[in-house]
Amino acid sequence: MDLDRASVPQLREWETALNQDYAAIKAAGLNLDMTRGRPSIDQLQLSNALDGVLQGQFKDDAGTETRNYSGADLIDGIPTAKALFAPVLGVKPDEILIGGNSSLTLMYQAVQFGHLHGVAGSPAWNQGGEVKFLAPVPGYDRHFTVCEHFGIKLIPVAMNDDGPDMDQVEALVKADPQIKGIWCVPRFSNPSGIVYSDAVVERFAQLGKIASAGFRIFWDNAYAVHTLSDDAPQLANLFELSRKYGTEDSVYVFGSTSKITFASAGVAFLAASPANLKLIKHHLSFSMISPDKVNQLRHVKFIGNLDNLHALMSKHAALLQPRFAAVLTRLQALKTLGSWTEPKGGYFISFDTRPGLAKTIVKLAAEAGVKLTPAGATYPYGNDPQDCNIRLAPSVPSVSEIEKATDVFVTCVKLASVRQEIAKRV
Amino acid sequence: MDLDRASVPQLREWETALNQDYAAIKAAGLNLDMTRGRPSIDQLQLSNALDGVLQGQFKDDAGTETRNYSGADLIDGIPTAKALFAPVLGVKPDEILIGGNSSLTLMYQAVQFGHLHGVAGSPAWNQGGEVKFLAPVPGYDRHFTVCEHFGIKLIPVAMNDDGPDMDQVEALVKADPQIKGIWCVPRFSNPSGIVYSDAVVERFAQLGKIASAGFRIFWDNAYAVHTLSDDAPQLANLFELSRKYGTEDSVYVFGSTSKITFASAGVAFLAASPANLKLIKHHLSFSMISPDKVNQLRHVKFIGNLDNLHALMSKHAALLQPRFAAVLTRLQALKTLGSWTEPKGGYFISFDTRPGLAKTIVKLAAEAGVKLTPAGATYPYGNDPQDCNIRLAPSVPSVSEIEKATDVFVTCVKLASVRQEIAKRV
Known part of the structure; x- marks a missing residue:
């Protein structure tokens, strides 16, 4: 035709x-x-065994009681869940926080804290006038609406086959200090399905050097292990690269088991630098006493290890x-x-x-x-x-x-x- | 001595x-x-059977699939959980929202939405200058820190044996339109253990008539069913009374199963008027797709009915x-x-x-x-x-x-x- x-x-x-x-x-x-x-x-159905997997044992291998409240030490999740999921995001167990059932909630909270309270080493974004985020398009509507809820302006950026147009991204963050974040689904991007190339990820790792103070990359690695074929391209490890450039604090990495186990009843995670995690845990502690540690333990017992x-x-x-x-x-x-x-x-x-x-x-x-x-x-x-x-x-x-x-x-x-x-x- | x-x-x-x-x-x-x-x-231990109670059945009696994401219709929880927990807070099933594992989180969100976005029929609290809450003392530290996180000023109010000093409360809310809320643990108050008298609750039901627009009572009924003896005093139903005075919109009622089942892995609820619930659901939808409906169903199956x-x-x-x-x-x-x-x-x-x-x-x-x-x-x-x-x-x-x-x-x-x-x- x-x-x-x-x-x-x-x-x-x-x-x-x-x-x-x-x-x-x-x-x-x-x-x-x-x-x-x-x-x-x-x-x-593949994960139905999650319910009942604990068989009456509610402590993890580190001896953590999961049913009760806990102190500030466990607000970022149980140790065995950190150990299991850290490699999924390519970080170490002390660089990850394990949350509740929704990574969208973790992203929302990370935006909220940055906007109203500030990020590690930088005051509240909203103190310097209108706050802006870059939105590679087409992208994920739920990312955009998080920003909309806080009145953060979204600036569209073109997507290429290897990721966002980095010339455009770099020029924008250099020119405008009110740009405080960028939304990314770096592997099997929503909706295009493309995987950011190594070169693009390497440029992302350097963004923190040219962006304004308080700038954060929202690296939503929602499909980190969600391949459809064996020849699916790997994603370079942004967190590791950022260490090379000393830009570790500019990176927030998100993930969850929503499309590994149960969409409504999985566990979500956030990987970040120690300085970032410390501040996020502090702010989280105002709104909660403990994540659902029992469900975290269910996931540890059900999944067990990376091979599984x-x-x-x-x-x-x-x-x-x-x-x-x-x-x-x-x-x-x-x-x-x-x-x-x-x-x-x-x-x-x-x-x-x-x-x-x-x-x-x-x-x-x-x-x-x-x-x-x-x-x-x-x-x-x-x-x-x-x-x-x-x-x-x-x-x-x-x-x-x-x-x-x-x-x-x-x-x-x-x-x-x-x-x-x-x-x-x- | x-x-x-x-x-x-x-x-x-x-x-x-x-x-x-x-x-x-x-x-x-x-x-x-x-x-x-x-x-x-x-x-x-009393609730260990929660894990495994579903026995492979992940739909509630209304046919709701709990494992998956869901649309906006289920952002306030599954119907059977609403039916079970509504009477615990003395409301109807369509006047309750079932959330995640923490009522503190629901309270935090209710404060956040009121502060930044407004409540039903009233603009954002923070648009009119410094926002204030009344804090009957002694009280619960976690309530106070929620306000502190948003820069909301707390004004202490005396507690008597039958509840807060209502003369003081009424005089304050009449005099100062910037007072937008009051924290209450009306039954077995934290920490005094007293139960608000019927007369005090009746006066609370009328607060909405003298307080400024957007004022909300944060009625944290954390110990609604947590009696230590058979002669424990009952609490009057604030929600029902508020209907009598047409002040329904001034009441948020909170509760949870944190001290019924598992402290870290229970379900939390919020009862409010249809206008309030509608707006809260709208705001919640920016930060989440669905609560953990599987855990809600576990609670429905494990608890079953009010007698149990x-x-x-x-x-x-x-x-x-x-x-x-x-x-x-x-x-x-x-x-x-x-x-x-x-x-x-x-x-x-x-x-x-x-x-x-x-x-x-x-x-x-x-x-x-x-x-x-x-x-x-x-x-x-x-x-x-x-x-x-x-x-x-x-x-x-x-x-x-x-x-x-x-x-x-x-x-x-x-x-x-x-x-x-x-x-x-x-």
């Missing part, structure tokens, strides 16, 4: 056929959801691969009408339509019973200036449902594109 | 004997802790009663040297020394191996103007340990009091 070279009668013919296809799909009364990066029920962790992730991959394949195979029909990523991990496929069509396509799909992430959601304030990015999240539906949903999507993209081309011509 | 009538030689004689007692205690090398209101290991809940609380009481009795029996020796409460529930005994002695006594006890809550902790900014209040928390040590610890306490009170009296005379 080569729209640019097609005659108007040809376009009209296509439109008529597509209108019929679309009407047929609508009549089928589908109800499919590809909106969010959730695990499927099959994936959740990777074995579990292979089972996730086995469930996710055919779902991603089902989408990617069908997208081939759209070669002339858009571009998309073929991620080696994570939860998303990012699709770019011809400019000005994303909203229309998402609406057409919704009316045909296929819910997609709202167009624009991957941009700050929901504003995709090209109106072209659509995030596809194929993890939840079954393979046959995904085939149906993607067929709907393909029809909608074609229909919207043909209609747009006709409108241009006449 | 009647200090006021004793001669100086008599006082000296007592001091010599007490010095000897104290030296002997010190030599015994005790290491006992009565600092915080924690459950004992025996109490924690009360049966469980009776087992807690059976473990706590002898501990409280051990303290109270021994305090009889201090009749002329202080006053104390005899609570019918909760976790604390509040002891008032002669003015100016609390810090000295806590220090003496610490040096003799008995850790007590720091003197002053029950007052905002750690400032007990009379330096007389000491909170005793007898839940954790065994009865024989508590006997030893209280003997140490009694000796320390006597010694400090005699020394003070001698210093006055000479």
